[in-house]
Amino acid sequence: MxxxxxxxxxxxxxxxSCGQQQPAGSSSEGAEPGDGNYSFNAANTNANGSVNYxxxxxxxxxxxxxxxxxxxxxxxxxxxxxxLGVKTLWLLPIxxxxxxxxxxxxxxxxxxxxxxxxxxxxxxxxxxENYGIDIMIxxxxxxxxxxxPWFTQSYQDYVNNVTGESSKQDWYNWSExxxxxYHYRGGVYYEGQFDQSMPDLNxxxxxxxxxxxxxxxxxxxxxxxxxxxxxxVKYFYLGNVAKNQEFLNFLMESARKYDTNFYMxxxxxxxxxITLNYYESEVQSFFRxxxxxxxxxxxxxxxxxxxxxxxxxxxxxxxxxxxxxxYTSYFLSNHxxxxxxxxxxxxxxxxxxxxxxxxxxxxxxxxxxxxxxxxRGSGDNNDVKRRLPMIWxxxxxxxxxxxxxxxxxxxxxxxxxxxxxxxxxxxxRSLTNHYKKVANARNGYPxxxxxxxxxxxxxxxxxxxxxxxYQVADGNDCVKVYTNLSNETQxxxxxxxxxxxxxDTMAIKSTLDGNKLTLAPYSTVLMD
Numbered sequence: 001m002x003x004x005x006x007x008x009x010x011x012x013x014x015x016x017s018c019g020q021q022q023p024a025g026s027s028s029e030g031a032e033p034g035d036g037n038y039s040f041n042a043a044n045t046n047a048n049g050s051v052n053y054x055x056x057x058x059x060x061x062x063x064x065x066x067x068x069x070x071x072x073x074x075x076x077x078x079x080x081x082x083x084l085g086v087k088t089l090w091l092l093p094i095x096x097x098x099x100x101x102x103x104x105x106x107x108x109x110x111x112x113x114x115x116x117x118x119x120x121x122x123x124x125x126x127x128x129e130n131y132g133i134d135i136m137i138x139x140x141x142x143x144x145x146x147x148x149p150w151f152t153q154s155y156q157d158y159v160n161n162v163t164g165e166s167s168k169q170d171w172y173n174w175s176e177x178x179x180x181x182y183h184y185r186g187g188v189y190y191e192g193q194f195d196q197s198m199p200d201l202n203x204x205x206x207x208x209x210x211x212x213x214x215x216x217x218x219x220x221x222x223x224x225x226x227x228x229x230x231x232x233v234k235y236f237y238l239g240n241v242a243k244n245q246e247f248l249n250f251l252m253e254s255a256r257k258y259d260t261n262f263y264m265x266x267x268x269x270x271x272x273x274i275t276l277n278y279y280e281s282e283v284q285s286f287f288r289x290x291x292x293x294x295x296x297x298x299x300x301x302x303x304x305x306x307x308x309x310x311x312x313x314x315x316x317x318x319x320x321x322x323x324x325x326x327y328t329s330y331f332l333s334n335h336x337x338x339x340x341x342x343x344x345x346x347x348x349x350x351x352x353x354x355x356x357x358x359x360x361x362x363x364x365x366x367x368x369x370x371x372x373x374x375x376r377g378s379g380d381n382n383d384v385k386r387r388l389p390m391i392w393x394x395x396x397x398x399x400x401x402x403x404x405x406x407x408x409x410x411x412x413x414x415x416x417x418x419x420x421x422x423x424x425x426x427x428x429r430s431l432t433n434h435y436k437k438v439a440n441a442r443n444g445y446p447x448x449x450x451x452x453x454x455x456x457x458x459x460x461x462x463x464x465x466x467x468x469x470y471q472v473a474d475g476n477d478c479v480k481v482y483t484n485l486s487n488e489t490q491x492x493x494x495x496x497x498x499x500x501x502x503x504d505t506m507a508i509k510s511t512l513d514g515n516k517l518t519l520a521p522y523s524t525v526l527m528d
Contacts, residue, residue: 050449051356051439052088052136052363053081056335056387057115058100058404060366064116067402069389071111071120076399078131080421084369084432085439088134090229090265092335092387094121097145100384100405101335102138103231104145104198108215118223125224136227136265137219141212141251142235143198150211151199155185170205193235203236203247213254221258228255233266233278233286241277248281265329265361269336272315279322285361287329291315295332295358296340298468298485299351305468305485308354309455312470316359316453327360327450334365335387338375346522349434349505350485353524356438357481359453359472366390369435370421374414384408391420429507441501441526447474456480460492467492467519482517483524490519496527 061073074089081089093102096110111121125135144151150171156162157169173191175182182189183196191200201208219225230251237243248266255262265285268275272290279286294311297303319326332355333339342348348371356362366372367390374386382405389401403412424432442448451474460469466486472479479500484490489508494517501524502510508520512527519525 050087050361051085051442052090052329052361053084053086054090054092054331054334054363054365056092056366056404057094059387059389059401061390061392061399062401063399068114068404069401070114071116071124073399075120075124075127078127078133082131082133084364084436085443086133086364087443088136088227089128090136090227090363091138093138093140095140098147098197099145100407101387103140104143104147104195105140106145106147107149109218122223129224134226135224136229136263137225138231139219139228140231141201141203142232143192143194143200146192146197146199155188155190159186159188165207168207170202171208172199173202193238194232200235209250212251216251216254217258220255220262226259226261227263227265230264230266230283233268234270234274241274245278245281248278248283252282272318276318276322279319279326281323284323284325285327285329287331287334287363288315291328291330291358292332292337295330295351295354298354299342299347301485303485304465305462305483306457306465308468308485309457309470312358313453313455319360320452325450328358329361329363330355330358331363331365333368333386334363336383337386339365339368339373339386341373341375342371345429345431346487346505348431350483350522352431352435353438353483353503353505354468356435356442357448357483357524357526359448359451361449362442364435364439369432370417370419370424371431372417382408382411385411385414388414388416391417393420393422394418396422434503434505438503438524441503444501445472445477445479445526447472447477447479450474451478456482456495460494462490462492464490466490469494480527481524482519482527484519484521487521489521492517492519494527498528499525500528501526 055074057071057074058069060069061077062068063070063072063076093105094111094115095102095105096107096112097104098106102112111118128135150168154168154171157167158174162169175189178189181191181193183192192198193200233244236247252264264283265287266278266283268278268286269289275286294303294308298308316328319328332351342351370391372388374388376382376385384405387404392400421432424430451472453470453472456469456471460467464486466484467490468483468485470481472481480496493515499510499512503524504520505522506520510520510523510525511518
């Protein structure tokens with residue numbers, strides 16, 4: 001997507017005080033800058049958690065030594081993820097599939113044999129629950145693999161005009177003539193918006209919907225999944241927002257028969273204006289693709305603080321206007337986008353602070369905390385380079401995965417970082433420790449999940465326009481966020497009475513003297 005400039009919108013002025021008490025164990029006492037320690041608020045009452053972590057299982061950690069990441073490998077790393085502050089794991093497609101990426105499902109009732117067994121999945125869910133982590137899986141329902149038995153039977157039933165309760169001829173979209181995005185198969189044509197290997201499902205078919213309900217029951221009721229990431233929402237009924245909304249409602253109603261707290265996040269890779277329409281459905285959250293450039297621009301110094309806050313406040317209000325229970329999902333990178341590369345460690349830390357302290361849900365793409373690198377590249381249609389193996393240690397390579405796409409050995413030596421997660425954890429001022437610091441600080445304030453952001457930009461003597469200032473409030477629960485986008489100390493006037501969390505990036509503490517906050521370079525404080 002094109003990076004667009006920040007657009008100033010009308011700011012909403014916040015109430016002057018949160019009345020927030022400093023939680024026990026918060027970071028503003030007891031830790032010296034640069035000592036590598038950080039005292040976290042242990043309580044986390046965020047419903048379902050709001051610090052989320054996206055994992056490409058094939059590239060994460062190899063438990064059984066065959067070079068492929070697997071479900072037991074994810075289980076092995078649950079202690080690391082809990083320590084990082086993660087509350088929900090989103091697993092990219094884990095179903096049986098002929099492709100390395102899994103977005104062409106061959107069997108919705110299975111686990112990809114490369115990743116292990118259903119018993120392994122159940123063991124992961126059970127262990128994750130013990131660590132206070134939910135498991136969310138990618139649910140791909142716009143299309144299947146052309147190797148899915150559903151598709152094979154649908155073709156046979158269509159060409160032989162088989163009808164009745166067992167017929168699947170209407171489960172896919174068939175035609176006697178060639179149409180746009182239709183592909184040839186044995187005398188007839190079928191729709192496949194993405195590729196001929198991914199035939200589109202006919203989601204109007206009642207018997208198919210009944211089967212989808214069975215799939216949902218299988219994962220939610222029988223195997224303890226707490227959430228779905230919904231792939232390709234706009235393609236369910238391409239160009240028909242109302243029908244897409246109806247199908248989203250059907251999915252949520254089906255899941256909540258088995259778990260009243262079930263949650264979903266949708267992928268609608270569109271502009272804000274289009275994505276906002278989907279908040280009128282029962283699905284609570286959608287990724288904000290238009291929001292990522294604002295975060296990156298802020299961290300790189302390309303965006304004024306006032307524009308950043310105005311954009312945030314205006315969008316969050318529009319979400320709540322559409323759905324009071326809705327919330328935004330923010331991210332820096334994901335499996336479909338080039339990983340963000342920052343020129344300095346301070347920029348990367350600042351981006352983490354900006355993203356992880358936004359209202360709604362925040363998403364960490366595996367390896368982001370070590371600046372794992374990967375871009376598709378000009379003219380090279382290979383998303384695999386965005387899904388490279390996680391690096392755990394510079395020296396200890398046990399469990400490190402091989403290049404995930406065996407069909408592209410020419411890319412197997414694609415440039416990678418050297419320092420791994422455990423190397424970073426051993427370095428007090430590392431990016432990984434910064435992610436840990438911010439994520440765990442966020443976890444102490446439940447208002448971040450469902451709260452509404454309002455601007456604090458007026459009246460803080462922010463002449464340089466380098467301090468991001470907003471409040472997130474959910475009823476009486478609220479917190480104020482002040483972030484310095486510059487490499488210089490900023491002194492501003494604030495209404496809070498105490499620093500709850502001091503999230504520094506350069507071993508320089510921020511201080512409060514009366515109503516004057518001295519905010520260290522590239523640092524963030526949370527206040528009452």
